[in-house]
Amino acid sequence: SQKIEQNSEALNIQEGKTATLTCNYTNYSPAYLQWYRQDPGRGPVFLLLIRENEKEKRKERLKVTFDTTLKQSLFHITASQPADSATYLCALDRTGGFKTIFGAGTRLFVKA
Amino acid sequence: NAGVTQTPKFRVLKTGQSMTLLCAQDMNHEYMYWYRQDPGMGLRLIHYSVGEGTTAKGEVPDGYNVSRLKKQNFLLGLESAAPSQTSVYFCASSPGPEAFFGQGTRLTVV
Numbered sequence: 001s002q003k004i005e006q007n008s009e010a011l012n013i014q015e016g017k018t019a020t021l022t023c024n025y026t027n028y029s030p031a032y033l034q035w036y037r038q039d040p041g042r043g044p045v046f047l048l049l050i051r052e053n054e055k056e057k058r059k060e061r062l063k064v065t066f067d068t069t070l071k072q073s074l075f076h077i078t079a080s081q082p083a084d085s086a087t088y089l090c091a092l093d094r095t096g097g098f099k100t101i102f103g104a105g106t107r108l109f110v111k112a
Numbered sequence: 113n114a115g116v117t118q119t120p121k122f123r124v125l126k127t128g129q130s131m132t133l134l135c136a137q138d139m140n141h142e143y144m145y146w147y148r149q150d151p152g153m154g155l156r157l158i159h160y161s162v163g164e165g166t167t168a169k170g171e172v173p174d175g176y177n178v179s180r181l182k183k184q185n186f187l188l189g190l191e192s193a194a195p196s197q198t199s200v201y202f203c204a205s206s207p208g209p210e211a212f213f214g215q216g217t218r219l220t221v222v
Contacts, residue, residue, distance in 0.1 A: 004154065032209045043116075043202050043213030044155070089154070093209045099170075100211065102147075102154035 002027045004103035006090055012109045019077040021106045023090030029068045030092035035075050038087045038105065047088075048075075080110045114138050118203050118214035125193040125221045133188040133217050135203030143206045144186040145170070146178060148199040149216075155202065161186055193221045 005024040013019050023033070031052055036044035050057040050066045050073070057064045063076040077084050087105040119134040137144065142163050147155040157170030159178040167178045175197060177189045186205075190197060198221045204211040 008152070034210060041216070043204075043215050044211075046210040046212065049210055099157070100209070102156075104152055104154045 002030075002092060002094075002101050004090055004092060004101060006088075006103040006106045008104065008106070010107040010109055012111065013080055015081060015110055015112050017080055019080045019084065019108055019110070021075040021088050021090075021108065023073040023075065023103060025071050025092055028094065029071070030094050032093040033064075033066055033073050034091040034093065034100070035062075035064055035073075036089040036091060036102075038089055044089055044102075077108075080108075082110045082112050084108060085110050116203055116205055116212050116214040118201075118217050120217060121215065122218050123220070125190075125219065127193060127195060127221060129193050130189070130191050131193065131219075132190075133201055133203070133219075135186045135188070135214060137184055137186075137203075137205040137212070139205060139207070139212065140183070141205035141207050141212070142183075143208075144180065145204045145206075145211065146176070146186065146188045147202045147204065148172065148197075149202060150199050158188065158201075193219075195221045197221050 003026045034049045035047045038044045048064045050064050061078045065074045087107045089105040090103040093100045116137045145160040146158040156172050161167045161180040164183040179187045201217045203214045
């Protein structure tokens, strides 16, 4: 079965630096790969989606890369701010919406 | 614009009690889902629906039932609660791959 691995250790970075989070998966390549943000006590919020035929996607300070050979996605936040502190979830989707698998997430702390 | 609304936000149940979690969305999405989230684990899909009147099992369906009588509502039922069902439950809806989540229901079964 498909498994998703995200770094369980928290990532601590200084304000202004680039945060890079990793998502590795096993088994099949998904049709879509998504990144969500989750704040404590809140539901996940969709950030970006990248398709299997795309290498890179950008949105403002966010960038996602997708390497189907390595079975890996990298999520970058440039010029990070304390407000970016949250847990970031990687999610894979093979079917177009109703069988999405989520990783456990990586906690990011941005220090002022 | 409410998005996805879950009721209740918190609940404590005794083992063996039953309850229903309510989810409502106002975005006219076809797909709706119920997930549970436990510490150190990713969101796990309990049940999902691809349209009004349809439901299907997800990854961890045992002990839960669902109904989608109206397009905007998706109900999750626990017939006989067990301590293993202590978790945070999230409802979501989607028009496609990207999902919109509710604020969650924290359920404790004692």
